[in-house]
Amino acid sequence: MSESDGIDDFLDNGMRQSLMIASRIAETLARRRQEAQRQQEHLDSQAAQEAQSRLAAERSSALAVLAAVQKDEWWDKAQPADIATAHSVAEGWKDHDPAAFEASTKIREEVLALYGIDTHDVGTDTAYLESGIATIATEKARLDELARSQEEAWKAAAEHEKAVQLIAAAQAEELRAQATKLAPEMERHQVPVEYLANPELAQALQRAHNAKTPKAAAAADADIKERLFLIGKDGINGPDIEQLRIETTANINGTGESHFNDPQFVKAAKEMHEAKLLTEGGFTGSQVALMEQRYERAEKELFSRIEGVGREIVNRVTGNDSTQFKDQALKAESASAAGYGSAEHHAKFAESLENTGASEAQIRGRLTAARSEGTHPSAAITKGKAAAKARKSRTGASVGAERGRGGLSR
Numbered sequence: 001m002s003e004s005d006g007i008d009d010f011l012d013n014g015m016r017q018s019l020m021i022a023s024r025i026a027e028t029l030a031r032r033r034q035e036a037q038r039q040q041e042h043l044d045s046q047a048a049q050e051a052q053s054r055l056a057a058e059r060s061s062a063l064a065v066l067a068a069v070q071k072d073e074w075w076d077k078a079q080p081a082d083i084a085t086a087h088s089v090a091e092g093w094k095d096h097d098p099a100a101f102e103a104s105t106k107i108r109e110e111v112l113a114l115y116g117i118d119t120h121d122v123g124t125d126t127a128y129l130e131s132g133i134a135t136i137a138t139e140k141a142r143l144d145e146l147a148r149s150q151e152e153a154w155k156a157a158a159e160h161e162k163a164v165q166l167i168a169a170a171q172a173e174e175l176r177a178q179a180t181k182l183a184p185e186m187e188r189h190q191v192p193v194e195y196l197a198n199p200e201l202a203q204a205l206q207r208a209h210n211a212k213t214p215k216a217a218a219a220a221d222a223d224i225k226e227r228l229f230l231i232g233k234d235g236i237n238g239p240d241i242e243q244l245r246i247e248t249t250a251n252i253n254g255t256g257e258s259h260f261n262d263p264q265f266v267k268a269a270k271e272m273h274e275a276k277l278l279t280e281g282g283f284t285g286s287q288v289a290l291m292e293q294r295y296e297r298a299e300k301e302l303f304s305r306i307e308g309v310g311r312e313i314v315n316r317v318t319g320n321d322s323t324q325f326k327d328q329a330l331k332a333e334s335a336s337a338a339g340y341g342s343a344e345h346h347a348k349f350a351e352s353l354e355n356t357g358a359s360e361a362q363i364r365g366r367l368t369a370a371r372s373e374g375t376h377p378s379a380a381i382t383k384g385k386a387a388a389k390a391r392k393s394r395t396g397a398s399v400g401a402e403r404g405r406g407g408l409s410r
Contacts, residue, residue, distance in 0.1 A: 062092070062097070062100060063099050063100070066086060066089060066093075066099060066100055066103035067099075069106050069107055070103065075110055080131075081130055084126040084130035084133070085126070087111070087122075087126060087129055088126045090103040091123075091124055107119060115133050115137070117136070175194070175196045175197065178202065182202075182206065182209055184209075185209050189221070189225070189228065191205065191224070191228065195228070195236060197236050198231055200223075201231065204223035204224045205224060207219075207223065208221060229277075229278065230277060233277050233281075234277075238270065241260055241266065244260070244269045244273060245260055247269075248269045248273075251272075255302075255306065259305060259306060265301075268298045268301035268302045269298070271294065271298035271301075272295055272298035272299055272302065275294040275295035276295065278291055279292075279295070
């Protein structure tokens with residue numbers, strides 16, 4: 001064997017070893033590539049499964065939200081934010097799920113019918129949709145409340161009218177029964193049935209019906225004539241509060257709005273008003289109560305009430321009986337009395353008489369009587385019993401002498 005043959009063998013062996021090593025390296029790399037590919041495929045499959053799971057969960061949640069949209073009771077309670085949310089969900093899923101498409105159609109129909117908004121114009125702008133629904137819902141609620149209030153008012157008015165009719169029917173029935181009972185007295189005095197609504201006249205007729213003696217019958221007949229005269233002047237219901245307020249304020253110093261909250265003051269004002277009318281009509285009263293005495297009693301009651309109300313107000317404010325108030329009241333009364341009988345006083349008195357509807361002749365007569373009477377009305381209530389008795393003895397024209405600023409006259 002030659003020397004060259006050994007070298008060739010060495011080279012062949014080295015080559016074979018290199019090829020074996022390269023083959024092993026290539027095989028290792030191939031296995032690694034296969035393993036990496038398998039791992040990537042596994043990761044891709046896992047990610048796809050997770051994505052599919054998330055998609056299924058989101059679809060389930062969306063369908064749960066949209067399921068309520070198909071129920072009418074949901075729309076009765078749904079708030080603007082609820083509707084806007086359902087619209088957003090339906091718009092996002094309508095191309096991927098038939099149920100979401102149906103919900104989207106339902107939402108469009110209901111929103112258009114209830115609020116006049118077309119969701120096709122809104123698109124995916126849920127904030128705009130919520131704001132529009134809230135504005136229209138607020139206005140609709142206001143109009144509904146207004147309509148409800150009007151309906152309640154109409155029902156209340158109808159019930160009130162029904163109650164008034166029932167009361168009127170009951171009163172009419174009562175008047176018919178009373179008219180049947182008092183028919184002789186009513187016929188004798190020519191009293192219409194509707195006049196029985198005046199309680200004072202009804203009581204006078206009842207007294208005439210129950211009278212057992214000529215004296216009692218005569219007194220009742222006199223009361224009936226007075227009441228018929230007063231009804232002719234003031235109507236069946238008598239003077240109203242405003243009429244009494246104007247007249248009393250003009251005739252009695254110190255009269256204020258608050259006094260007419262006192263029923264007894266109103267009653268006294270009415271009695272003085274009626275005494276004045278009866279005197280002007282020529283009525284002198286009975287021996288039991290002359291017309292001037294009736295007027296004086298009413299006048300004294302009014303002054304007493306004025307003083308009492310004033311004291312009550314001061315006591316309520318100060319918490320005690322204020323001597324200062326009494327002094328101020330005496331000073332005010334003195335100032336008023338000082339001006340009594342002056343030209344300015346008589347001018348105001350004449351103006352007040354014109355407001356009562358008295359004729360020019362009556363006004364002149366009453367002014368003449370007032371000028372002859374120099375005593376302030378407040379002094380009249382402090383006079384002794386002797387002065388009162390002196391008035392009782394007067395007869396004829398002197399009975400109607402002027403008393404105070406707008407007192408009696410014949």
